[in-house]
Amino acid sequence: MSDWQPRLIATDMDGTLLRGNDTVSDATVVELERWRSEGVPVVLATGRPPRWMVRIREVLRHGTAVCCNGAVLLDLAGFEVLEEDALEPAVLQQVTAELRRHQPDTWFAVEYGLEFRHEPVYQPRWDVDAPGVAVATLEEMVAAPVAKLLARHETLPRNDFIALVERVVGETATVTNSSTDALAEISARGVTKATGIAKVAAEHGVGPEDVVVFGDMPNDIAAFDWVREGGGRAVAMAHAHPDLLAAATDVTGTNEDDGVAAFLASL
Missing domain, CATH: 3.30.1240.10 (Hypothetical Protein, Haloacid Dehalogenase-like Hydrolase; Chain: A; domain 2)
Incomplete structure (x- = not known):
């Protein structure tokens, strides 16, 4: 898979894209913008609710975010909830x-x-x-x-x-x-980060074989299983939970070491 290239990038936020001080490094922003400029969507897939997306929206201003572990699709540009799979x-x-x-x-x-x-x-x-x-x-x-x-x-x-x-x-x-x-x-029931990412990917005509997903905690396992079983890349951070490491196809550096940017730059 040395020449493999993603057609969609999905990444967790806390412990993955964000550093411990809740910021995104300049190097990571530049790397994500490079892929976006080449037509590759960047999707934030997080347990965070929409109200916790205000600051990241100032850095990554475009695209759809998968919030609340897949239950909410949020348009970052307009800060509008596009879809919600609710608990009744x-x-x-x-x-x-x-x-x-x-x-x-x-x-x-x-x-x-x-x-x-x-x-x-x-x-x-x-x-x-x-x-x-x-x-x-x-x-x-x-x-x-x-x-x-x-x-x-x-x-x-x-x-x-x-x-x-x-x-x-x-x-x-x-x-x-x-x-x-x-x-x-x-x-x-059935709502996970995987279902949320799959919806966004389908809107872009992308299947799991063309997706790379980054994460660090057990709430990322469903997304890892989806891309791994579909032929894509499931990339765990070096400090990730053992259960997630077991589901990964690849391991990158920690969030403090810009692990997401480093892996993307290597492709």
Whole structure:
């Protein structure tokens, strides 16, 4: 595959494209713009909600971003939500009730549009006082469709909690995780970064064999499986989670070492 060239570039943000200080290096911006100028779309595929895309939009101003682990397609130029695969109230009510029955100290939050709601006892780690962030009751949060349900536990070990959530949710919805905390991210059934990237790729007439995807955490596994099984390239960062490394076709440097730019420059 030494002469292989991607027709679409998809990259995770945190821990992958972004450095630890939440910035993109000049070298990475130049490399991405070089590919874009040659007609290769650059797609940001992230667990982040649209409201966390404002700063990156100032750097990478064009294209479609896959947000909320595939649930939301966001046009960066117009900052407009193009499509949303939402969790419906019936599923939200069932999942939250079952999780709380199994583990009463599970606390919830939801993402939808540019808004974030969380229970009073839920402890957000970011954007505590940001616009669009507000406290709500669980009953209020599960009464309308949402892009993503967040379930957090403050004392259980991360792996134990994620395993519990996966068992309880089963086939009802899709569970991913991209945090070192006991935080589960729950999307509608079948919705992953892979489904989001596939939609954008199809709009450009591109199949998985012509896609390179970069990532570092387990919420990237579905996208890695999609491109690897289709003949494309799944590139893990050097510091990536072991489960993601096992799904990769290639490994590049860390986000601090501009691993995404280095790999693209090598093609």
